Amino acid sequence: MNPMLTLIRKDLQLTWRDRSNWLSALSFACISLLIYSFAFDLVATDLKPLLPGVLWTTFLFVGVFASSQSFQREWDSDVLDALMLAPISPTAIYLGKALTNVISLLAIELVLLLLSTMLFDTAFLTAELILVVVIGTIGYISLTTLLSTLGTRARARSMLFPVLALPLLIPLLIAGVRASSAAMDEPIGSAPWILLLTVFAIWSTASGLLLFPLAVKR
Numbered sequence: 001m002n003p004m005l006t007l008i009r010k011d012l013q014l015t016w017r018d019r020s021n022w023l024s025a026l027s028f029a030c031i032s033l034l035i036y037s038f039a040f041d042l043v044a045t046d047l048k049p050l051l052p053g054v055l056w057t058t059f060l061f062v063g064v065f066a067s068s069q070s071f072q073r074e075w076d077s078d079v080l081d082a083l084m085l086a087p088i089s090p091t092a093i094y095l096g097k098a099l100t101n102v103i104s105l106l107a108i109e110l111v112l113l114l115l116s117t118m119l120f121d122t123a124f125l126t127a128e129l130i131l132v133v134v135i136g137t138i139g140y141i142s143l144t145t146l147l148s149t150l151g152t153r154a155r156a157r158s159m160l161f162p163v164l165a166l167p168l169l170i171p172l173l174i175a176g177v178r179a180s181s182a183a184m185d186e187p188i189g190s191a192p193w194i195l196l197l198t199v200f201a202i203w204s205t206a207s208g209l210l211l212f213p214l215a216v217k218r
Contacts, residue, residue, distance in 0.1 A: 007096030025066035037119040052180035094212040128183040139201035146208040149215040
């Protein structure tokens with residue numbers, strides 16, 4: 001565990017030092033919610049059933065945007081090769097980067113939930129909804145952290161990454177929207193959708209642990 005904690009601390013320090021990528025993601029998310037709120041003000045209808053879809057669409061685009069560069073700094077400076085040669089398990093490297101991304105994304109998502117509460121006059125900071133967001137975030141960050149290693153050598157990686165990631169995230173999007181709707185007292189049973197989110201998170205994490213050593217080989 002010590003190497004992984006060291007990597008997490010290092011990644012968090014570098015993320016804070018070079019935070020332009022995450023601040024850009026946060027700015028994009030806040031602007032997206034503002035645009036949605038202005039657009040919805042023009043529609044005289046009940047907005048509550050639409051809000052889970054708005055939230056999860058924003059979450060996924062922000063996650064894809066922010067995590068696409070997960071290993072780019074290490075790859076450009078050949079630090080990733082040094083890490084793979086060091087007496088550190090590839091599992092620790094992957095988990096360290098994934099947990100760093102999860103912590104950073106959860107911070108952004110908390111800001112988005114607070115902003116959504118103010119913009120849409122709906123309570124988003126409930127225990128069940130936060131649980132849904134945490135499980136979903138672990139699921140899509142585990143997958144996007146793995147996929148970020150696949151596009152590091154491609155010249156068109158900024159276009160390749162979302163093409164790879166977004167189709168694979170459709171089951172998570174559906175389950176996240178449904179589970180969030182149930183958490184917001186919409187007439188939908190939440191347990192099956194939370195279970196699907198959990199299964200997706202386990203699958204994506206297991207896939208990352210198994211495929212990461214192969215993905216980082218030149």
